[in-house]
Amino acid sequence: MVDLDALRGKYLANIAAAADEAALEEIRLAALGKKGEISLMMRELGGMAPEARQAAGARLNVLKDEIDAALRARKAGMADAALDARLAAEWLDVTLPGRPRRVGSIHPVSQVMDEVTAIFADMGFAVAEGPQVESDFFNFDALNIAPEHPARQEHDTFFMARAADDPRPPHVLRTHTSPVQIRAMQAQGAPIRVIAPGRVYRMDMDQTHAPMFHQIEGLAIGRDISMANLKWTLEEFFSAFFETKVRTRFRASHFPFTEPSAEVDIQCSWVNGQLRIGEGDGWLEVLGSGMVHPKVLASAGVDPEQWQGFAFGIGIDRLAMLKYGIPDLRAFFESDLRWLRHYGFAAGDVPTVHGGLSR
Numbered sequence: 001m002v003d004l005d006a007l008r009g010k011y012l013a014n015i016a017a018a019a020d021e022a023a024l025e026e027i028r029l030a031a032l033g034k035k036g037e038i039s040l041m042m043r044e045l046g047g048m049a050p051e052a053r054q055a056a057g058a059r060l061n062v063l064k065d066e067i068d069a070a071l072r073a074r075k076a077g078m079a080d081a082a083l084d085a086r087l088a089a090e091w092l093d094v095t096l097p098g099r100p101r102r103v104g105s106i107h108p109v110s111q112v113m114d115e116v117t118a119i120f121a122d123m124g125f126a127v128a129e130g131p132q133v134e135s136d137f138f139n140f141d142a143l144n145i146a147p148e149h150p151a152r153q154e155h156d157t158f159f160m161a162r163a164a165d166d167p168r169p170p171h172v173l174r175t176h177t178s179p180v181q182i183r184a185m186q187a188q189g190a191p192i193r194v195i196a197p198g199r200v201y202r203m204d205m206d207q208t209h210a211p212m213f214h215q216i217e218g219l220a221i222g223r224d225i226s227m228a229n230l231k232w233t234l235e236e237f238f239s240a241f242f243e244t245k246v247r248t249r250f251r252a253s254h255f256p257f258t259e260p261s262a263e264v265d266i267q268c269s270w271v272n273g274q275l276r277i278g279e280g281d282g283w284l285e286v287l288g289s290g291m292v293h294p295k296v297l298a299s300a301g302v303d304p305e306q307w308q309g310f311a312f313g314i315g316i317d318r319l320a321m322l323k324y325g326i327p328d329l330r331a332f333f334e335s336d337l338r339w340l341r342h343y344g345f346a347a348g349d350v351p352t353v354h355g356g357l358s359r
């Protein structure tokens with residue numbers, strides 16, 4: 001019989017040197033497989049004399065178990081090593097400080113637009129929109145502001161370029177949201193109840209004026225809508241917006257697109273240099289309004305014999321300053337991150353009438 005010690009030595013060395021599990025399997029087949037070296041030797045036992053067979057059989061079994069055990073041990077060792085390697089590679093230092101996630105904020109103007117929109121939506125006003133580059137017709141003519149009307153100068157209009165030989169009046173950056181009244185009535189006819197929030201532009205710049213600012217236009221047209229409805233609507237609005245009962249004062253005024261026209265003040269007081277809305281006997285002008293002029297209805301295709309109603313225009317930036325105590329209008333549009341973080345609002349915290357409007 002072959003030298004079993006030499007066989008043992010060979011297989012144990014091969015097992016120790018195997019590079020991977022596939023190599024181990026090859027060794028197993030070569031030794032213990034059906035046609036493996038050890039298996040064949042076991043088969044040869046049958047031809048031996050009983051005593052020799054018993055001795056050889058026992059030694060072969062011992063060798064077989066030894067190789068088998070060595071294979072298993074090596075295989076387990078490989079799995080452990082693989083796991084160790086994986087653990088080392090996928091190691092994660094959970095004590096590292098997290099990467100800061102910068103969170104943006106909602107600009108006070110957007111916040112106040114949402115607040116105002118929520119209040120008027122609750123009163124049945126839909127949102128209407130119009131372009132910021134507006135035609136001369138919608139911005140002026142249709143609103144009863146004739147070409148020679150002084151209001152055109154007062155509006156400090158930005159004009160778009162036109163070819164020198166183009167006889168048509170140039171488009172303008174809309175000077176107010178009032179042209180959306182015309183567009184909305186043309187599109188929907190009467191009755192109608194809309195608000196139109198948006199950007200407007202005038203050539204003006206100081207502590208309380210910016211060349212771009214924001215307005216919300218309101219329009220309600222029906223069979224018998226009156227100034228009384230306007231007053232109720234505005235008082236309701238301001239009380240909801242400032243979350244305290246706010247009285248209004250109507251002062252006779254003039255706008256080409258309303259007759260009669262009124263400027264509206266809200267009740268306020270100054271206490272130790274601090275403005276309080278809705279108390280005291282001071283007044284603060286906040287908007288222009290009136291009954292929509294018959295000519296304006298007609299130019300929007302609404303029959304003034306059948307329909308009437310009110311309109312108003314509010315400066316949003318002013319409202320934001322008043323409600324949230326922001327002193328300088330220009331800072332609104334300077335994109336200073338410190339300012340935005342200080343005065344901004346949490347994203348996703350959307351104002352609603354039922355969820356609360358103030359932050």
Ligand code: DAH
Nearest residue numbers: 176258288289290311312313
């Ligand atoms: N469009 C006016 C402005 O920008 C504001 C205004 C006044 C709007 C009276 C109206 C209104 O709808 O009825 O100064």
